[in-house]
Each structure stands twice: as structure tokens, then as C-alpha cells.
Amino acid sequence: MIEEKFAYGSSFIHKLDPQIRILALIVLSFAAALCDNLYLAVIYFVISIILISLAGLNRIDVLKRLKPLFWFLLMIWIILPLTFDGDIMYRFYWLKITYQGLILCCKITIKSITIMLIFVALIATMTIASLGSGLHRIHVPDKMVFLILMSYRYISVIEEEYKRLLRAAKFRGFKPGTNVHSYKTFAYIAGMLFVRASLRAQRVHQAMLCRGFNQKFHTLDEYPPNRLNLIFLMGIFGASLSLVILEIIWV
Amino acid sequence: MGFIVTANSSVIKLEDISFSYPGSDTKILDHLNLEIKQGDRIGMIAPNGSGKTTLLHTIMGLCKPDSGTIKVFEKVLNHEKDFLLVRSKIGLLFQDSDDQLFCPTVLDDVAFGPLNLGFSRTDAIDIARKTLEKLGILYFEKSVIHKLSGGQKRLVALASVLAMEPEVLLLDEPTAGLDNKVKEKLIHILNSLDISYFVISHEFDFANAVTDKIYSMENGRILRDDEIHIHRHEHIHKHGKHPHIHK
Numbered sequence: 262m263i264e265e266k267f268a269y270g271s272s273f274i275h276k277l278d279p280q281i282r283i284l285a286l287i288v289l290s291f292a293a294a295l296c297d298n299l300y301l302a303v304i305y306f307v308i309s310i311i312l313i314s315l316a317g318l319n320r321i322d323v324l325k326r327l328k329p330l331f332w333f334l335l336m337i338w339i340i341l342p343l344t345f346d347g348d349i350m351y352r353f354y355w356l357k358i359t360y361q362g363l364i365l366c367c368k369i370t371i372k373s374i375t376i377m378l379i380f381v382a383l384i385a386t387m388t389i390a391s392l393g394s395g396l397h398r399i400h401v402p403d404k405m406v407f408l409i410l411m412s413y414r415y416i417s418v419i420e421e422e423y424k425r426l427l428r429a430a431k432f433r434g435f436k437p438g439t440n441v442h443s444y445k446t447f448a449y450i451a452g453m454l455f456v457r458a459s460l461r462a463q464r465v466h467q468a469m470l471c472r473g474f475n476q477k478f479h480t481l482d483e484y485p486p487n488r489l490n491l492i493f494l495m496g497i498f499g500a501s502l503s504l505v506i507l508e509i510i511w512v
Numbered sequence: 513m514g515f516i517v518t519a520n521s522s523v524i525k526l527e528d529i530s531f532s533y534p535g536s537d538t539k540i541l542d543h544l545n546l547e548i549k550q551g552d553r554i555g556m557i558a559p560n561g562s563g564k565t566t567l568l569h570t571i572m573g574l575c576k577p578d579s580g581t582i583k584v585f586e587k588v589l590n591h592e593k594d595f596l597l598v599r600s601k602i603g604l605l606f607q608d609s610d611d612q613l614f615c616p617t618v619l620d621d622v623a624f625g626p627l628n629l630g631f632s633r634t635d636a637i638d639i640a641r642k643t644l645e646k647l648g649i650l651y652f653e654k655s656v657i658h659k660l661s662g663g664q665k666r667l668v669a670l671a672s673v674l675a676m677e678p679e680v681l682l683l684d685e686p687t688a689g690l691d692n693k694v695k696e697k698l699i700h701i702l703n704s705l706d707i708s709y710f711v712i713s714h715e716f717d718f719a720n721a722v723t724d725k726i727y728s729m730e731n732g733r734i735l736r737d738d739e740i741h742i743h744r745h746e747h748i749h750k751h752g753k754h755p756h757i758h759k
Contacts, residue, residue, distance in 0.1 A: 265656075388616065388617075389616050390615075390616040390617055390620060393616070410614075410615070411614060413616055414613075414614050414615065414657065414658060415610075417658040418610050418658065461610075461611060464606065464608070464611040465611050465614050467569070467572075467574045467606075467611075468606055468611050468612040468614070469614065470572075470574065470599065471572055471574070471599055471603075471604045472599070472600075472624060472628060472672065472673075472676060473599055473600050473628035473629055473676070474624075474628055477628075479623075479624070479627035479636075480620075481619060481620055481623055481633060481636070481637060
């Protein structure tokens with residue numbers, strides 16, 4: 262269900278410590294998200310393209326990852342230029358396209374693609390287990406880290422249970438439709454999933470207790486010390502900071 | 513931990529244990545007595561709902577009995593703290609491996625126990641690898657658990673229990689949902705272990721192959737071999753493959 266297609270590789274990015282990559286991601290994506298200048302947004306976009314090529318990922322696979330985002334952007338492009346107030350560029354009867362609307366669309370498009378690309382380049386290039394240990398080392402609370410790791414482990418189990426319940430319903434002649442009976446059936450299935458998930462959580466907790474779990478997070482991950490870690494982090498910090506300063510001076 | 517284990521000494525001793533679920537009058541365990549000694553290989557065949565799983569969970573301190581005493585290594589266990597100490601010495605293999613394996617990868621999971629016991633990272637990995645190798649499944653140490661098959665998961669779950677080097681193993685229907693090949697592997701593994709174990713199973717053949725004595729359970733009490741007569745008979749008759757009714 263969850264593919265870790267990009268997680269394995271031998272590129273420069275893959276060798277970086279998870280915690281370094283998470284820190285770089287946080288700084289860079291916040292800087293990009295808060296940027297309000299079209300030209301600077303393009304520079305962030307270029308940085309994200311550089312990161313993707315440093316990670317040596319297959320371009321077509323990366324584009325596939327962006328697909329859901331494109332649907333969202335399509336909606337923005339249909340709605341925003343027509344509804345945003347500003348200088349009218351083009352008028353067709355009651356439809357009017359505004360200059361400000363178009364600029365805003367461009368900004369949203371570039372910024373969202375940039376942030377997605379940064380995520381793909383920095384985070385999708387590690388396994389969920391590494392992500393967990395990286396988050397742990399930047400002092401994200403253990404509970405949150407466990408939540409991520411357990412969701413990753415059990416989401417497929419829950420999906421399996423959902424399929425089993427649905428199959429059982431279908432074998433008894435259930436045909437989903439738009440009627441109360443179908444909604445009720447789906448509600449029962451959802452309810453059953455919650456019940457089962459909570460029972461399973463109990464059993465998992467028992468199993469953890471049996472193996473001496475003491476609320477501590479341990480990790481096996483090891484990334485050898487790498488001088489590039491610091492250089493990369495400084496590079497990203499420096500670039501983000503100078504772009505932010507540039508934007509402040511510009512305005 | 514300071515447990516002195518000598519041959520024939522009692523490892524687990526349950527005395528007069530009673531248990532019923534909150535809000536229910538039915539006694540799942542009713543003044544039950546059970547003793548597992550060093551070197552014992554005991555099987556338990558009993559119908560569904562007879563309280564077998566509850567029995568194992570009581571030993572591990574996951575269910576608190578209403579009355580009676582639990583002694584592990586001659587020490588009476590009362591509080592969660594007492595159980596914490598013995599849990600590493602008793603390995604429980606759960607019925608559903610998905611409950612037991614909660615880490616992303618196989619190696620993570622097998623090393624989870626040793627890490628909790630305070631082993632260093634490298635030692636924990638070492639122990640995990642050795643355990644996997646002993647079970648002949650070292651080749652999927654890096655595998656992601658949710659992508660393994662049921663049989664593979666069962667073996668990994670067993671490895672994760674064995675990695676804690678328990679003195680006694682409790683197995684809750686280890687063969688449920690497994691094909692014959694994995695079953696045979698399990699039989700081979702269990703027979704090569706030199707620790708005591710207690711196996712709950714529905715399959716007479718399996719229980720017979722891995723244990724020395726077979727108990728049963730009825731009305732919340734244990735029935736020992738001399739009280740039960742589990743036997744099987746094969747017969748041949750002229751109906752051949754056609755469905756028929758026995759009279």
C-alpha cells in the first residue's frame with residue numbers, strides 16, 4: 262500500500278543523515294511557502310529541481326508523484342482568475358479574468374510544486390523507519406514518532422481488514438448504491454474497523470509489554486558521520502536566509 | 513536477574529487461579545492449578561473459548577486473576593513490577609503475528625526486545641541476526657514486515673520472542689493458518705530448542721510432534737494426560753470418496 266520507491270539509492274541525498282534532511286526540509290519549505298514574490302518563488306523552484314537531480318530520481322516517477330497536486334492546481338486555475346478582484350485583463354460577457362488572479366495562480370502553482378519536490382527529494386528518499394529515527398533525534402516527542410511508525414505498520418493491516426469486511430458483505434449479495442441500506446452497511450463496516458483497530462491496539466500493547474517495552478524509543482538506524490551533512494545544512498540555511506533577506510529588501 | 517534454575521525445578525506455578533472478565537459471572541479460569549518445570553514440553557488441546565489464551569495472558573500478567581497465586585522461578589508475582597522482571601524470561605508467541613510485529617522492518621522488530629533489555633545497539637543487532645540465522649530466515653532481515661506472508665511473519669514473531677533468550681516459551685496456536693511446509697519448519701525449530709515450552713494447539717499431530725505430554729482444559733481447569741484420552745483412529749470403508757454419514 263505504501264511504496265517506498267525512492268527510499269533506496271546511493272545518491273548524495275540518500276547518504277545524508279535523516280535529521281539533517283528533515284531540518285533542511287523544514288527551513289526550506291517554510292521559506293518557500295512564505296515567499297510572496299513571483300521571481301523569488303522561481304528561484305526556490307530551481308533549488309527544488311537541483312535537489313531532485315542531486316537525489317538522482319527517475320523523472321517520470323517524480324511526475325507521477327505530483328499527479329494529485331496537478332488536480333488541485335487545475336481547480337485553482339479554473340476558479341481563481343475568474344473570481345479574484347483586480348485589474349481586468351480580459352472580459353467575455355460577464356466572465357472577467359484579472360491580472361492579480363493570474364499572478365496569484367502562478368505563485369500558488371510554483372510554490373506548491375516546489376514544496377512537493379523538496380519533500381520528494383529530501384523525505385521520500387528515506388524509509389519510514391529512518392524518518393522515525395530522524396524525527397526522534399530532532400527531539401520530536403516519542404509518542405508522535407510511535408504514531409507515525411505504527412500507522413505505517415498497521416495501515417495495511419487495517420486495509421486488509423476493510424477489504425475482508427467488504428468482501429464478506431459482497432459475498433452476501435451487497436451491491437453498493439446510493440441508498441440508505443448502502444450507507445448503513447458502510448457505516449457498520451467503518452464501525453467494525455474502529456472496534457477491531459482498538460482491540461488490535463490492545464493486543465499490540467500487550468505484545469509490547471511482553472517484550473519489555475518501557476516507553477522508550479530505540480532505533481537501529483546508523484548513518485556514518487559525513488562532513489557533507491553540515492555543508493548541506495549550511496548551504497540550505499544560507500540559501501533560505503539570503504532569499505528571505507532579499508525579499509525583505511526588495512519590498 | 514538472579515534466577516537459579518536447576519533441572520526439574522519449577523519454572524511457572526499457578527495455584528488456585530480464578531479469573532472472570534469484569535461484569536461476567538462465568539469463570540474462565542476456576543481454581544486452576546498448573547506447573548511447568550524445567551525441561552517440560554507440554555501441549556494443550558482444548559476447545560475454543562475454554563480460556564487457553566486467558567491462561568497464557570494470566571501467566572504474563574496481562575490479565576489480573578481474581579484470586580490465587582502465580583509463582584515464576586519460585587517467586588510470587590503480585591504487581592506489575594514483579595511481572596516486568598519475569599516477562600523477559602518468559603516468551604509469549606501471540607496467536608496473530610500482526611499483533612506481535614509492530615516495527616517497520618524485520619531486524620527492527622527482532623532487536624526490539626534486546627534493546628529494551630538494555631543491550632547496546634550493536635549487541636542488539638548481533639543478537640537479532642544470530643536469532644534469525646538460527647531459524648534460517650536471516651535473508652529477510654531487511655524486509656518490511658507488512659509485505660511478508662503469514663508463515664514468514666510467524667517465524668519472525670518466533671525469532672523476536674527467542675531473541676530475548678527466554679527460559680520458557682508459551683505458544684498460542686502457533687500453527688493457525690499455516691501451510692504444511694511452515695508447520696514442519698516450526699516442528700523442527702521447536703524440537704531443536706533446549707528450553708521448556710507450553711504449546712496451545714488445535715492440531716493433535718502438531719502437538720504430538722513437539723511435546724512430551726498433552727493437557728486439556730475444561731470448565732476453567734486443567735485436565736492432565738491421565739485424565740484425558742485423546743486418541744485418533746483411522747478407518748477404511750466401502751463408501752469411497754462419496755459423502756456419507758457415520759452412525
